[in-house]
Amino acid sequence: MSGEDAPAQQQNAVDQKQETKPAEEPKADPPKTESAPAGAAEAAATPAAATEKVPEEEAFTYRALVLTGYGGYDKVKLQVKKGKPALKAGEVLVRVKACGLNFADLMARQGLYDRLPSPPVTPGMECSGVVEAVGEEVTDRKVGDKVMVLNRFGLWQEVAVVPASHTFLIPEGMSFEEAAALPVNYITAYMMLFDFGNLRPNQSVLIHAAAGGVGIAATQLCKTVKDVTVFGTASASKHETISEGGVTHPIDYRTKDYVEEVRKISPKGLDIILDPLGGSDTHKAYNLLKPMGKLITYGTANMLAGQKKNLLAVAKNWYHQFSIHTLSLIQGNKSVCGFHLGYLDGETELITQAMTTILDLYKEGKVKPRIDSTWHLEQVGDAMRKMQERNNIGKVILTTEPMPEEEKKEEPKKEDKKEDKKKDDKKKDDKKKDDAKKEEKKDDKKKEEPKKEEKKEEEKKEEAKKEEK
Numbered sequence: 001m002s003g004e005d006a007p008a009q010q011q012n013a014v015d016q017k018q019e020t021k022p023a024e025e026p027k028a029d030p031p032k033t034e035s036a037p038a039g040a041a042e043a044a045a046t047p048a049a050a051t052e053k054v055p056e057e058e059a060f061t062y063r064a065l066v067l068t069g070y071g072g073y074d075k076v077k078l079q080v081k082k083g084k085p086a087l088k089a090g091e092v093l094v095r096v097k098a099c100g101l102n103f104a105d106l107m108a109r110q111g112l113y114d115r116l117p118s119p120p121v122t123p124g125m126e127c128s129g130v131v132e133a134v135g136e137e138v139t140d141r142k143v144g145d146k147v148m149v150l151n152r153f154g155l156w157q158e159v160a161v162v163p164a165s166h167t168f169l170i171p172e173g174m175s176f177e178e179a180a181a182l183p184v185n186y187i188t189a190y191m192m193l194f195d196f197g198n199l200r201p202n203q204s205v206l207i208h209a210a211a212g213g214v215g216i217a218a219t220q221l222c223k224t225v226k227d228v229t230v231f232g233t234a235s236a237s238k239h240e241t242i243s244e245g246g247v248t249h250p251i252d253y254r255t256k257d258y259v260e261e262v263r264k265i266s267p268k269g270l271d272i273i274l275d276p277l278g279g280s281d282t283h284k285a286y287n288l289l290k291p292m293g294k295l296i297t298y299g300t301a302n303m304l305a306g307q308k309k310n311l312l313a314v315a316k317n318w319y320h321q322f323s324i325h326t327l328s329l330i331q332g333n334k335s336v337c338g339f340h341l342g343y344l345d346g347e348t349e350l351i352t353q354a355m356t357t358i359l360d361l362y363k364e365g366k367v368k369p370r371i372d373s374t375w376h377l378e379q380v381g382d383a384m385r386k387m388q389e390r391n392n393i394g395k396v397i398l399t400t401e402p403m404p405e406e407e408k409k410e411e412p413k414k415e416d417k418k419e420d421k422k423k424d425d426k427k428k429d430d431k432k433k434d435d436a437k438k439e440e441k442k443d444d445k446k447k448e449e450p451k452k453e454e455k456k457e458e459e460k461k462e463e464a465k466k467e468e469k
């Protein structure tokens with residue numbers, strides 16, 4: 001799956017502040033001359049040392065996942081980048097250990113997420129790893145620090161350069177996988193429930209996709225407030241898990257009308273609804289609110305149908321787009337909020353406050369990311385497929401750890417099986433064709449037999465006439 005180096009300069013033009021880029025090759029430091037004797041041997045040795053340093057920098061390579069164009073899972077390819085990234089003031093170099101996969105990454109692959117620059121570009125909004133180098137003016141991070149990172153894009157790679165202010169120290173006891181699963185989902189859930197929702201005791205909340213990353217984070221955060229009733233939609237096979245996690249009333253959205261189910265239990269409606277779906281579901285959510293209720297919409301998952309952009313799904317979502325007149329809001333005593341973490345990338349202080357509270361809750365044992373599965377960078381297509389087909393319970397993680405040779409060997413075997421199946425199918429088709437030809441020949445023979453009989457009869461008649469004469 002490797003390919004040519006992914007050009008990072010294209011990312012610079014879009015957002016120099018947020019990018020993770022390979023920079024120009026650092027120039028060798030000028031030779032130090034203090035107390036050096038002016039001998040020919042020493043003079044010859046100095047440029048040699050300089051030339052030794054250049055290949056060392058040039059030899060620096062790292063693997064990166066690159067979105068090469070919009071479309072299916074195969075559009076995200078594993079490539080090798082050359083040249084050690086250079087640090088600007090206020091930046092740190094992180095050796096990435098694990099990366100988080102988010103729904104926005106799936107939409108970005110189809111060209112439905114406007115916070116990702118145009119391809120070719122490295123996706124990834126969160127990761128965890130170890131600080132390998134710090135730039136000037138960085139005082140609160142040092143080499144060796146274990147950190148989690150939140151960035152607009154560029155984190156699905158083995159090394160990443162980010163502003164130090166976009167990193168957060170990993171608490172003791174938290175794994176790299178958990179750290180990569182925390183930033184996007186928990187900040188999103190926290191800010192929606194508490195900054196917008198003002199969640200208080202004895203209130204009710206509807207969480208769609210309750211078995212997903214944001215869904216599990218929101219459920220755990222609801223449990224930190226006394227007597228909150230949580231309604232959660234998920235397929236029936238996930239109900240036991242989300243119930244154990246804190247969902248009071250699980251609803252199978254595939255077989256039941258979740259609006260009717262909510263009304264049976266809470267006829268007046270709900271206090272807070274988190275809506276990642278968009279389209280007609282946003283209308284349903286607004287109508288389900290109690291007076292003084294809050295609808296917080298944060299996504300358009302209904303647009304995502306199939307590997308590639310589905311124009312029908314996109315058009316349907318926009319056709320049913322929710323809109324409301326201010327007078328209706330006043331008369332209904334309801335509020336509608338919109339949340340998009342990708343547009344808060346400049347609000348460092350706001351995000352840091354939320355993350356500090358979340359990490360305190362983690363240390364107290366009140367929240368803990370649930371990892372569904374971990375995949376190697378080479379398996380990114382399978383990881384995306386699992387999430388897009390809603391087969392995950394919790395977070396899907398990518399690890400930068402090299403894929404074992406045994407697993408790599410198994411991959412071609414799968415391909416071999418496919419090839420064998422194709423060959424078997426071809427043999428069956430050929431056999432069918434041969435059988436069909438044989439049947440045709442039999443039919444031809446059957447058709448010829450009456451003709452032969454007729455010919456024989458005619459010959460007999462001719463012979464009989466001759467004998468009469």
